[in-house]
Amino acid sequence: MRVAVITESFLPTISGVTTSVCRVLEHLARHGHDAIVIAPAGAPPEYAGFPVHTVPALAYRQFPVGLPSPFVSRLLQDFRPDVLHAASPFLLGAQGIAAANRLDIPTVAIYQTDVAGYARRNNLGQAAGLAWRLVKWVHEGADLTLVPSTASMADLRRIGLRRLEPWARGVDLVGYHPNHRSDPTARALRERLSPRGEVVVGYVGRIAPEKQVERFRALRGLDGIRLALVGDGPSSDLVRRELAGMPVTWLGRLAGAELSAAYASFDLFLHAGTEETFGQTIQEAHAAGLPVVAPRAGGPIDLISHEEDGYLFTPNDERDMRRCVTRLAGDGELRRRMGEAGRRSVLGRSWENVCGTLLDYYERAIDERAAVWASTLVPLSMRR
Structure with a gap:
């Protein structure tokens, strides 16, 4: 053809x-x-x-x-x-x-x-x-x-x-896999992101208006978490201002093995934008064995089974987003169970x-x- x-x-x-x-x-x-x-x-x-x-x-x-x-x-x-x-x-x-x-x-x-x-x-x-x-x-x-x-x-x-x-x-089911958590690169990054055993809330994607990463400000004051942001884009300055004073590690744009290691170093994945026609990074996070929190809007509706492999929060409701992240951050067994379910959900894709x-x-x-x-x-x- x-x-x-x-x-x-x-x-x-x-x-x-x-x-x-x-x-x-x-x-x-x-x-x-x-x-x-x-x-x-x-x-x-x-x-x-x-x-x-x-x-x-x-x-x-x-x-x-x-x-x-x-x-x-x-x-x-x-x-x-x-x-x-x-x-x-x-x-x-x-x-x-x-x-x-x-x-x-x-x-x-x-x-x-x-x-x-x-x-x-x-x-x-x-x-x-x-x-x-x-x-x-x-x-x-x-x-x-x-x-x-x-x-x-x-x-x-x-x-x-x-x-x-x-x-x-x-989705790349080999490049994004829970087993990569034991890789030396991922373990080293994990130690950098979580020096005192904090729960790492990760994001991968453009830092752009439609991604609404500035809404991560709703997590301000939560004990025992750190944010890790992968990507760059036109909203970087805005997001830096909104998240000023919060425990954030900016990892910049990553690809290949470095991106795989980033997913492997996260504990959960957070997406705040309401305009996703699909949500490719949500699939990647699931392939890596992570529970995902995202709005009940657009593509995430099809990718996340609420309360099975993650949470769908009310769109534009930052308090609801915070509640979902808080629930996962405080329960390691729940994260493990939802992460396994997320991995199973993408095996045919x-x-x-x-x-x-x-x-x-x-x-x-x-x-x-x-x-x-x-x-x-x-x-x-x-x-x-």
Whole structure:
């Protein structure tokens, strides 16, 4: 199969979109498929053996935003893919979907970024409605849109989108594993984070407005805990001010073995943002055997079984968040039991399984487009 991947985010930018695209490309390479990548400027020239083509981009909140370019149509015309994979399509992805339709190339779009939620959070009023109209316009052009959670599915159905199917994200079940707690690197980090046996409340992700990490201030004054924050981003200064005086260790951006060691050094995982369409770091925390506390909103609703492998707190209620963390921080046996349940909950979500499902969706889009063409070639007299 020949797959053109057009993505709004790619390396060196680290995001959920980037991670998903990289895992998909690695899967395509392992299974003998061919691919190209179209991404914003700044990306490496190749990944997983596939060429990466870049288009001009503007910087927005430390993210490059790819701009529409005539180069996209030429690339698709020259490569002639069997299917176009549009990762979190916005400006660049919308152009790719339109170009693919002109070339009669089936398209599969991945809904992954809550654009309308951003408009709501920033009190943009009517802009929220405009954002939903943009989402609808972009995804209506795709043959199939894959949706990461039941909450996102409900949102998209509410605005009238059809041709929707569920598609979760995979997780590295080997890289994130409870056994890594005994690794020397993880043990050394643990001693640094918890010098007097404190309970380590960890977070991994961007330090950005939509992640609402500043709400960790609700844990101020809790005895026997320390915060460990992995990541960086445009809200770093705000979060530092809000958490000033609290026992916080800033670990910066981590990846690979260092990120695995960070998860292994935590006792529980906390996420405060209410705009997650999925919640990849929640899956990673569960794979590492950690109980998770997150809001009852968006993707976490599907990933956390309340009171089994973590707690879902009332969205925007910092007191409820504090109560959940306090309960886990004070009960080591409860943390162990919930962490084991979290690990069990993700055992079927390897990237191999998830990407295999994605290829089935590719085939479906290809077959359905072919069926439409076949129906147009049948003489009218034969349809009666």
